[in-house]
Amino acid sequence: MAAEATASSLASADSGASARRTKWLLGRIGIYAALVFWAFVSLFPVYWTITTSMKVARNVQQGALIPFVDYQPNWLGWRSLGLSPDTIGNVSTVREEFLNRFLNSVYTAFGASALAVLLGALAAYGLSRYQYKFLWMRNQDLGFFFLSQLILPPVVLALPFLVLYRELALLDSTIGLILLYTLTVLPIVIWIMKDQFDTIPVELDEAAQVDGLGPWGTFFRIILPMALPGMVAAFILSLILCWNEYFFAALLTSTNAKTLPVMVASQTGSQGINWWSMAALSTAAIAPLVIVGVLLERFIIRGLTAGSVKG
Structure with a gap:
């Protein structure tokens, strides 16, 4: 049994x-x-x-x-873009226009993203380490104010920026787009970077200052290298937003500073939309972002998940 x-x-x-x-x-x-x-x-x-x-x-x-x-x-x-194997060696005005628009996108997207990360890191570090009071607003209110700017529809700002840029002679200029794109992506950079700085112990700042570093030295030599994953994540997200932006690029440029999204949207002919040309342009436009995303993927994941686990 x-x-x-x-x-x-x-x-x-x-x-x-x-x-x-x-x-x-x-x-x-x-x-x-x-x-x-x-x-x-x-x-x-x-x-x-x-x-x-x-x-x-x-x-x-x-x-x-x-x-x-x-x-x-x-x-x-x-x-049709002068980029096929049988036309790449010939002179092509369309290819020249594409390269100009491509370079404009590179200058505006990379320039605005770099400037936004620099300014956003400074603002986020201040919100993370110091206490501020502006009227009735404290640090948390200021952070929400920055983030709330993303809610504002771009079309609301169309006329004010058009008038302002005409007065400042910034219409159809790469500098004008860089400044505007920086302002557009700055809230999301501040949000990501503040979350990154909050994960870094304040004791590191105090130890660095005891060793003789000032606030700027502590920030640039100690804290900023540790926040590199968050900086890269913020830079990549800003780059994607700036690279794909169409509304302001179409509104504030006419000839010299046009970007790739504007050129993609203009692929129409007498018989309708040239889907093959638009698709070729779109493929060429997304390729740089795909390459950058693949190369920096680990930084993006580390940066976006840095604040998800806190001791």
Whole structure:
């Protein structure tokens, strides 16, 4: 009887362990299936853009999706920009315009992001380490005030900025866009950087000042290097927002300072939208952001999750 009971208990244990393994395996399969589905949803617009840049009008209208199966790839979109293999060595006014717009986007996006990170880091460090009082507002109120600027619709600022930039002779200038983009992304930089500085112990500041460093030396030599992941995350998010901004770029520029989003939106012809040219331009426009994001991915994740776990 004892042997039978032992065998029965062992069989029950094995059955329970097998059920747990099956449950765990099904859970893992479900998680990976959800991740694969979400990756497909997220990457499909990029795939559609890249493939559309190699279609002709007939393929676009038919909704062909798979190259070499539904249609034969064609360099029509890239040829219209002077960027196809058979035209890259020839003189092209469209390619020259694209390169000018590309450089304008680089100057404005990188310049505004760098300036916003510098100013935002200073403001966030002050809000994290010092106590302020402005009228009825304290530090928490000031932080909310900065973040609330993101709620304001850009169209509300269109006329004031148009009049202001005309008076300051900043219309159709890269400097004007850099200043405006800096103002636009500064709230989110302050928000990210303050959260980053809050995770750094105040005792490090006190120890550095005991060793003879002043407030500026403490900030630049001790605290700022430790906040590097948050700075990179804030820089990348600012870069994406500035790079893709269209409204103010279309409103405040006409010839010299136009950026890539404005050029992408202007791909229309006598017969409608040139989807192949627009897709080729969009592919060329998102490629730098993809490269930067892949290279700095670990900093983005560390920066955005820095304040999620606090001791």
